[in-house]
Amino acid sequence: DAGVIQSPRHEVTEMGQEVTLRCKPISGHNSLFWYRQTMMRGLELLIYFNNNVPIDDSGMPEDRFSAKMPNASFSTLKIQPSEPRDSAVYFCASSTRQESQPQHFGDGTRLSIL
Amino acid sequence: GNSVTQMEGPVTLSEEAFLTINCTYTATGYPSLFWYVQYPGEGLQLLLKATKADDKGSNKGFEATYRKETTSFHLEKGSVQVSDSAVYFCALTNDYKLSFGAGTTVTVRA
Numbered sequence: 001d002a003g004v005i006q007s008p009r010h011e012v013t014e015m016g017q018e019v020t021l022r023c024k025p026i027s028g029h030n031s032l033f034w035y036r037q038t039m040m041r042g043l044e045l046l047i048y049f050n051n052n053v054p055i056d057d058s059g060m061p062e063d064r065f066s067a068k069m070p071n072a073s074f075s076t077l078k079i080q081p082s083e084p085r086d087s088a089v090y091f092c093a094s095s096t097r098q099e100s101q102p103q104h105f106g107d108g109t110r111l112s113i114l
Numbered sequence: 115g116n117s118v119t120q121m122e123g124p125v126t127l128s129e130e131a132f133l134t135i136n137c138t139y140t141a142t143g144y145p146s147l148f149w150y151v152q153y154p155g156e157g158l159q160l161l162l163k164a165t166k167a168d169d170k171g172s173n174k175g176f177e178a179t180y181r182k183e184t185t186s187f188h189l190e191k192g193s194v195q196v197s198d199s200a201v202y203f204c205a206l207t208n209d210y211k212l213s214f215g216a217g218t219t220v221t222v223r224a
Binding site for chain 1: 210
């Protein structure tokens with residue numbers, strides 16, 4: 001079975017540019033999560049969707065960040081304009097909406113803002 | 115709120131040594147507990163889980179027991195291999211969101 005698929009795997013761009021990260025969750029999973037991982041702050045939850053609806057976006061750092069889930073099989077995380085401090089690895093994860101079920105992570109997008 | 119505290123690394127071991135990584139948690143109610151592993155350049159993978167008190171999760175020679183009385187979920191492996199070198203995260207959930215520990219980097223030398 002296909003796992004969570006993220007694209008691109010790597011992104012290098014100049015500050016001020018728009019960045020769009022993409023995620024395809026596991027089929028049948030109705031919860032989707034976006035995380036950011038840095039050495040300084042570890043893993044941070046940015047936003048959580050359930051049935052395509054954003055439930056908790058309290059982790060989104062600021063208005064430059066936005067996330068959408070137009071359907072059950074696709075989500076995007078957009079940064080506009082990007083800044084060097086946004087450099088990190090961004091992970092998408094999905095799960096069924098059952099407390100005991102684990103989240104399944106994609107391989108991440110390594111983002112570098114120059 | 116929920117929080118997870120795990121022992122700081124890095125941890126360096128020789129092959130076939132015993133590994134233990136301590137994890138304690140604070141949570142309301144009865145959380146489910148997880149250990150995730152992250153290999154270089156990859157996402158997090160579920161290693162094992164336990165959903166209620168006294169449950170023991172196990173996988174690939176790793177074990178952890180859900181201890182409600184001590185609010186702990188320590189990870190152990192009796193004989194590590196070089197391929198076990200990775201970052202290990204303890205996590206809990208009781209409201210569909212995962213709360214992670216800071217991660218422990220383990221390096222196993224041949």
